[in-house]
Amino acid sequence: MNRSRSHDLFQRARERSPGGVNSPVRAFRGVGGEPVFIERGEGAWMFDADGNRYVDYVGSWGPLLFGHAWKPVIDAVCAAAARGTSFGAPHAGEVDIAEAICAAVPSVEMVRLVSSGTEATSAAIRLARAATGRDRILKFAGCYHGAADPLLVKAGSGVETLGLPDSPGVPAGVAANTLTLPFNDVERLEELFTRHGETIAGVIVEPVVGNMGVLIPKPGFHEKLRELCTTYGAVLIWDEVMTGFRLARGGAQERLGIRPDLSTFGKVIGGGLPVGAFGGKRDLMKLVAPEGPMYQAGTLSGNPVSVAAGLAMLRALEDGKVYEALERTSARLCDGLSALAKEKGIPHVLNRVGSMWTMYFTDREVFDYDSAKTSDTARFGRFFHGLLDRGVYLPPSQFEAAFVSAAHDDAAIDHTLEAARGVLASL
Ligand SMILES: *Cc1c(COP(=O)(O)O)cnc(C)c1O
Secondary structure, rough: OOOHHHEEEEHHHHHHHHHOOOOOHHOOOOOOOOOOOEEEEEEEEEEEEOOOEEEEEOOHOOOOOOOOOOHHHHHHHHHHHHHHHOOOOOHHHHHHHHHHHHOOOOOOEEEEEEHHHHHHHHHHHHOOOOOOHOEEEEEEEOOOOOOOHHHOOOHHHHHHHHHOOOOOOOOOHHOOOOOOOOOOOOHHHHHHHHHHHHEEEEEOOOOEEEEEEEEEOOOOHHHHHHHHHHHHHEEEEEOOOHHHHHHOOHHHHHOOOOOOOEEOOOHHHHOOOOOOEEOOOOOHOOOOOOOOOOOOOOOOOOHHHHHHHHHHHHHHOOOOOOHHHHHHHHHHHHHHHHHHHHHHOOOOOOEEEOOOEEEEOOOOEEEEOOHHHHOOHHHHHHHHHHHOOEEOOOOOOOOOEEEEOOOOOOHHHHHHHHHHHHHHOOO
């Protein structure tokens, strides 16, 4: 496959941007080689600067539930942009999308729009601290909640791939207020709350983890966490930036039947444009300025073009049909991949929830950070590049979730399985 234009662009990019990219995991550090520069997308496919095409399982890292250049979003964006790209004043779309989010997610009674997932989680944590008057936050090793200081502690994928488990530049005092535990470990959770519960402002968790690859919560884990937060008066924050409106219209909380106090969103609710949101119980949200004292603001928050794209997405999810289709397609793909790997005698674990999946090259169960780390990342790198050269684009790191979209039809899945058959034979 000729990628000379991508190569030339990367040489130029490296001169002017750190690592040649604007977000670290795009740089292929976890798999080796040079990133592919994308020219356009169409449905399940992406086309690079040299005209090569790939079935895309990154989907812009989660937002593209209906695939690339999906017409309802493009139409909504064009119409909104023609009316003006930003007002810095309230507009009807903000009310519509807040109502749509609250209607889909019963635990969310009020919502504040922001411009990224990172902004949403940062504000949710500030709100937990404001509401409780406590400083400590608990997160789980390997979970990623955006690139804000208090959350860059044992933060998974991008950070992990670079070997920077704690980034320089995060003040020790900030990190000291962030406690971490292994995901899925109920015993250590109880121990920690028994010792420190009264000092914990909030707990932030990816309900279904996507940022060290996909991890499935064990039965009882989230139930115990909910119970402990209630008992000790800590605010339970579910970071649904990845899972919100992807795993179900009501997010992971609809699938798991648990109500957090606050939730954060991003990705799907922006339809591929920059958006984030945090919301939850009315008494907590009333603490946010200007109704309450907790300051939070943004020049482009509730941007009319982003909101129009988000509304086009959310309207298309109302009947829930897309989730049945995603489940069928994702099961066909993942069962197929698993069967091929088994046929070739390659030890692997394929974790999947709905349209989020990761194939780990290990013979051990993968349920937390340490077990995810048992995966053979060199083998993943060969798998990744083998697929890339055959026109299949996976996330360029073992520790990321791959995404199926509603645009992934039988032809796209057939192409992927055919490519995987060839690659797995030579791993
Ligand atoms: C992507 C992601 C974020 C960060 O969102 P950005 O829009 O990249 O700032 C936060 N939490 C989770 C769970 C995510 O997957």
